[in-house]
Amino acid sequence: MYNIFMNKKISEKVINRLTLYHCILQDFISKGNEYISSKQIATLLKIDDSQVRKDINFLNNSGKSRVGYYVKELKKSIETTLGFAKTKNAYIIGAGNLGMALAKYDNFISYGLNITTLFDNDKAKIGKEINNKKILDIKTLPKFTKEHGVEIAILTVPGKYAQETAEFIIKSNIKYIWNFTPTVLDVPEDIQVWNENLMGNFLQFTYNI
């Protein structure tokens, strides 16, 4: 089906809000609610009612009744717009606490992120499984990537090993790095890095405390 919204550029803030609406809708569905109003969403997120309506108008969503939006239809509209259906495979590089936490985070798959495997250099961890995902020897990454063609690496090694590990990942032909380390990576032009800047997020939150 052709979706006229696919070609619209969506801002990062809108993507962020739509994902939060999606969380709320999942919760409403699990509680057996059939309708939701923009006011209910706005109250939960402490944002403006009109903002929610504007975001929803942007979606290809038709299901609105007098008592609110149909929860299931609205959820589907968000999924279509954000392209959840197109699953992306990823590896976790670094099976420490953070890597383990992300491997256990079952919510990812419903947003189109399929973490298939973890990699580490710790012999005590290699060969084990976490949440049905194998932990493999980092040395086998180039071969594994060649066979499976995975595009995304989720980098969760300690900060001091981040740069050298990133270089190894890139040599293994991975083009996208979701960087959870506190190190800014120095990478070639054609490699895309998304810095999961936890400290930046924290400071945004606490700036006015």
Place this chain on the structure above:
Amino acid sequence: MYNIFMNKKISEKVINRLTLYHCILQDFISKGNEYISSKQIATLLKIDDSQVRKDINFLNNSGKSRVGYYVKELKKSIETTLGFAKTKNAYIIGAGNLGMALAKYDNFISYGLNITTLFDNDKAKIGKEINNKKILDIKTLPKFTKEHGVEIAILTVPGKYAQETAEFIIKSNIKYIWNFTPTVLDVPEDIQVWNENLMGNFLQFTYNI
């Protein structure tokens, strides 16, 4: 010292970038570099040179030579502007993998976030220590908060326990919740929640893949 920049409102995007510059500066210092150019920062972050200069002009930074900014002075300017000096104490609620990972993340303290204690309801974990921080029984949270007056809770419990745990945190008189769970919390007007929306971040990153 009076800082005229303290009263300026800084946008979330600027805070985010300044934190990344700070990471780069720390790295430059550890490598013994004395100067850094806006171009070097821009190249590492794949953003525009003029953007970096604009951000730095916003700071109360005076140390610029012909070969670039003085790394240490620039780092200090960022710290003053973002208020790193004002340390905030926090608890981690939920000593699972994610809670453990955050407790081990030593970088937080240099950004003014002091995680003092973890709380959990798992008897196998209570009494243990992680990175010199004790894991205490969640039941003791109200008493502990009363004695230590901590304002920030970092919520890392599984999503299905997020709402009830948040309610308990609020009853314990904590006003700020940094929410790492995939659940949108329903909280009173005077409670501030920052949703660490990992899926939203992922989708921003992968939207164009």
